[in-house]
Amino acid sequence: MPLILMHSPKGGVGTTFLTAHLAMRLAERGHQVTAIDFTHQDSLKLHFNMLPSQQLTGMHFGADDTMVVHGVEVMNGFAIAQEGEFLDMLARPDKLVFDPLRITLVDVPSGALQLKSLLLARCDLHICSLLPFPASLATLTQVEPGVPTAQLEKTGFVLNQLDDTRRLSRHSHSFIRQLMGDALLGTVHRDEAVNEALAMFEPIAKFAPSSIVRVDLDRLTDTVETRLGIGRASAPADINAVTPA
Template sequence: MAVILLQSPKGGTGTTFLAAQLALHLAGKGYEVNALDCTFQDSLKMHFGFMPAQAVPEWGAGGGEPLVAFGVSVMQGHGQSRSAAFAARVDREFERMFDPGHIWIVDVASEDRHLLELLMPRCVLHICPLLPTAASLATLNRLSETAPAMKLDRTVFVLNQLDDRQKLSRHSHSFVRDLFGDQLLATIRRDEAVNEALARFELISKYAPPSAALQDLRLFADAVEERIGLKPAPGEANIEVTGDA
């Protein structure tokens, strides 16, 4: 079992988009993938082609089978994660809640520090999306109250919406790369096709196969596979799936 959290201390960095894309790419590689939306906005489903009015069954509440799209089971977890009994359930029956043998991609809202801190010790990876902007990078000191961002061993970063035509974007990329080294897992180029595909409720791979962002997203999924031990790094022997979370 691998529980992967996506959360950024600043909203609007593309966390939900990256959560959906990671789920889609890993499912496309043959993994059993569950995508859990723990945000109030309930927008994760739209990245799988579902309409805003489409109801998503509540995770673990006996509300019916999850929505399934392109091999990904999509569930809503906001209500459950905000309940008074949730923390006790996590402590008592974590492995029953998160089915072994599945990869769980959990979209956590930027303001939901409680859920992040509850699940962080049990996740195999925390992916923090950043934008190449001053406002986004200024929130790095809000990731943890106990350690600097570069010392968080489960946390990696994705620089989203990189635009090499913009000076600040280029300099932000250099800054993040120098600061975090291999903690910078991927960069995703800015591409208007991303928003256009979402507006049409289509996958980027269908709407714009040549998309620069799509190429970057494939590399992102490959990097996640390697990071959590689902596949070997180049030149290494095969590695068993790691992370009991």
Template sequence: MTVLAFHSPKGGAGNTLVTAAIARRAAIRGRAVSAYDLTRQDSLKLLFGLLPHQNLVGANGQAMVVRGVRLNGNYVTKGERDAAIERIKATPPDELALVDIASADWDGWEQIRRFADLSICVIEPNPIGLASLTRLGEQLPVTEREDIAIVLNKLDDRRKLSRHCHRFMKQLFVNQFVGSIRRDESANEAIARFESLVDYAPNSVIITDVDILIDSIEQRLAITGLVRDPQKLRAVNSAEHQTV
């Protein structure tokens, strides 16, 4: 199994958008994908074209599958949340589980990251976003944390500061930086129309960037040896042996 925990130290960075986009594109690529919304907003489903009042549990009591992704959310009580975390731990070997964690939910992030293959931190290209990364270091600085990857969201190439933040991030976090996603208003338009971005704007730059990001994340997992899929690890080891 592969578990990816998405968490931003600052709200509004687009953590839920990144989680949903990666889930949808991974499903299109043929992966078995489950997405868990551990936020109180319960907004992940909106990015799949569902309405705010729609329940993610089907008539058979199972999680609803929407556009190839098994959606899980609306955990009101602590018991429901704890049960969801146990289900994430029991993710089948061939499945990809993505967990959307609220920025203020540090306890939830700590719980998930203990067993997650990778914790993905989503930030915006601005000074406050960069400053928020100092909260992730704990005993080790972020640059020495193999269990953390950084994604820069809402990149605007037209803005000087945005470009400089992007360059700075790539230079400072050589091993942790896995990619960036450009700003595109079609993401908000899709949500307003209760449609998924892939269906509403299939040519969005976000989709292109997310496809590149997925490749980068898979490469990062394989290189660090954090992937739990034995077949994938054997393939990586074989490739490295042939290179040598």
């Protein structure tokens, strides 16, 4: 099953938010999904209705004590990513690192360039989130240094926090759409409900089911399924369960 790398050269652009909600949308559609948090901040869990004091199961080989939240197997990979043995395994394409029966999304911090490079070689899709602001758009040359944006075969982009009432935001959207073409996988509008949901440690679909962001995320999930060649599974998962796997 596909490996989806979630990484942007700039932090603070919504990569973790997109990782969590894309994982939940895929699980809602009946896919078997794993989301792995490789960041030091350990904030992926907050989008899954978990508190900062709650601990995710750490990723390690031979583990059978994983945690399923909202239909997604969620784990923390920060500790194992510091181990040379793990990085060596990632560098060897003959080594099985991720469950081949599950869609795996990996949330990688902007500065973890070695980890990002190793996962990029393995992934089926790399999703890079951007904001419609100059500081974010200026990092396009750093997505894969030395490779023109138009030649990034595995990479798709998501423009996050789009505000149609702001001229710069609209113009940035137009620029990205013309530059990226089909590589622009989707846009997610700015909505204060996103931060309010996070403050309540709830997914946006539960906290604000009428939010335009929910529509945006559903469209993004459609595009990702099409890009990966995976159809909606026959039976939707129970996204309300929080259980050990």
